[in-house]
Amino acid sequence: MTPLAGCLLVSALLFSVGLAGALTRRSAILVLAGIELMLNAANLNFIAFWRFGAHPEFLTGLIFVIFSIAVAAAEAAVGLALILAIYRHARTSDVSEITEMKG
């Protein structure tokens, strides 16, 4: 197994765990945590493809990931704020009970 394949395997596992968490958890905060896991799986991929790719001397992958982490932090802040607002409004953070937007 090449180091790249090992990295991709770990990242795929991480993504699957995140996805499973986002899909199955009822608490909105845990759904958000699952999304963060999937995001970090993607970041891991960026790093792996940069490190084992054709031009590791350019810092493209690293910069990209730093941006991504910054955006993810902002997103987590907004997401948590939204969850708090929803909790205040609906007195719950159970995503299966918040169905006001159904068609």
Add this chain to the structure above:
Amino acid sequence: MMRPESMSWIVRNLWLIPALPMAAAAVSALLKRSERRLSAGLAIGSMGISLVLSLMAFAEALADPARRVVTFNWMQFGDQWVQLGWLLDPLAAVMLVMVSFVGLLIFIYSLGYMAHDDNFTRFFCFMSLFAGAMLGVVIANSLLLLFMCWEVVGLTSYLLIGFWFHRPAAAAAAKKAFITTRVGDLGLLIGMVWLYGQTGTLLFYNSGAGCLERTAVAGMEAHLTVAGMAVSTAIGLLIFCGAAGKSGQVPLHVWLPDAMEGPTPVSALIHAATMVAAGVYLVARVYPLMSGSALEVVAWVGAITAIFAACIAVAQNDIKRILAYSTVSQLGYMMLGLGVGGVAVGMFHLITHAFFKALLFLGAGSVIHGCTEDQDIRNMGGLRRFMPVTFAAYACGMLALCGFPLFAGFWSKDAILHAAHGWGVSQGPFYLGAVGALLTAFYMTRQMYYVFLGQRRLAEATVSPAAVAAHEIPAEQIEPVVSARTGEVCIIEHPHESPAVTTQPLVVLAVFAVLLGFVGTPAWPWFQSFLAGESAGLDFGRFGEAGLLPLMAVSSLIVFAGLGLGWWFYGRKPILHATDPDALEKIQPGVFHALANRLYVDELYGVTVIALTRFCAGFAAWLDRWIFGGAVRIVAWMVTGVGWLDAGVDRFVVNGGFDEGCRDVARGGRLLSHFQNGRVQNYLRVIAVALVVLAAILLWGRRG
């Protein structure tokens, strides 16, 4: 034509004379019903000013009898201007004074006569409109303007005859008058159009270019048309048709006696003094067009009308109807005078007649008012004692109408008979006129005996004590008596003299009825000379002219014979009961009944003209209902059918399709809305599955 600046003020502003009463009518039309004083004040005030202006115009014509015209452009018609205008000549001046003076007196009289009418305001509005239009007819210098005013006169005549339109007889009479005069006016209209076609102008006088001036008339006389008539003769006869309709000449006289359904002042103003004279005036105005043969027709029609109506008047019992037939007869004399003697002869009788006939009608109105609206002379009698002023005035009018020597009618009628006697064509009209004069004296005597002389006959109106109290009838007019029939005590009302506002115009008119004739005697023919634009001197030697004095003696004898005959039949033995048969009826019941039924002219028209008209109308109605109406209905059915078809297609095909589509869309929406159940994780799941599928497809594709 003179330049306007060089004319006097009155000539330039002659239009004010008809415009003022018309303006008064326009204002009164907008007034409320309760504004009685204002309306009457406007009418009388405007008429008074018109009279003053007319007198100024008269003075102007007296000072300078030359004809003066003012023309103005009215409207553009193709590349020509239609011109209208007014003129002042002695003929117009005399008529202006007559119409405005008689009109003013009758307006004042109406104040009393119509005082109790609810529609007092409307009455004065119509009367003013009439007076304005009549004055317009008089001063018009264009046949077109004359025709317009002429029609307004006809319209107001219709409105005023039907003034009490709630009475079916009045409504029918109004219609009859309007339609009958329309028959004549059709001739006038055709004549007018023909005249325009021939001369290219409808102005009477326009410094040599008018249609009555030498060039135009000579051109028309040279031109022959059907049956070898000169065009001018044919046009003259057509215009005479209009005149005959308005002036009640046989055979278009039928409307005039029925017109007496209107209020009495209307009868006096319109149907005795002025409007019916408009026809005579029209013939006098277009006299230059009337060549020899046209005048023969005029003379014969006039003579026949004179005697025909006089015969019928003998057997009438309605006080106003007798006067109406007498008017028809006198209008016949005027036409006869125009036909045989010229403008002056006919117009002189027109003027004198206007005064004494207005007097007679107003007197009759006073009598009717005094007898509580009864018009049947058989129910009167002995009114001399109750209404002395009315009696005296009426007697003056009656003697003037009969042509009693020295009264106004004597001079004017004598001039007509003298002219008829000297007529070169035929002596027929003279004899007809002479017999007519005899009959006139006879029927007026009969009327006097029935109304004023003898003793009071029945129909002393019975009034209830409440009515006495309500109307404040003076005590000397009522008298309690025991009814012979029922034995009850009832109060009877005596006939009473009318108030001063009614009797004073009578007195004024009576003075004119006596004296007016002296302006046109053979010794001092001032009137005739004035119309001709000459001056007249006093010369008793003219009585010596060939055949004049003997003729006067003969005509006086005729009058005395008529009066004597009247006395013989009606004065010798007093008429005791209203139901007594007429003295003539005892001798000749057949003739009397035929005359009383107006010689069956109305019935004759009923079975001929009216039946034909009704048949044509019925046929036209049938045609309209079944042929044209049928075609229209078939088209309508077809359109309706197409409409139904269209509606069906629309409802079931077009709408159905749309509805089905809409239902499908809604169903699809409902189905899809199940997927959007608000659970975010479901959406995520779908995305995840889609991602897996996408990945699988990509992998699969890479491998393939």
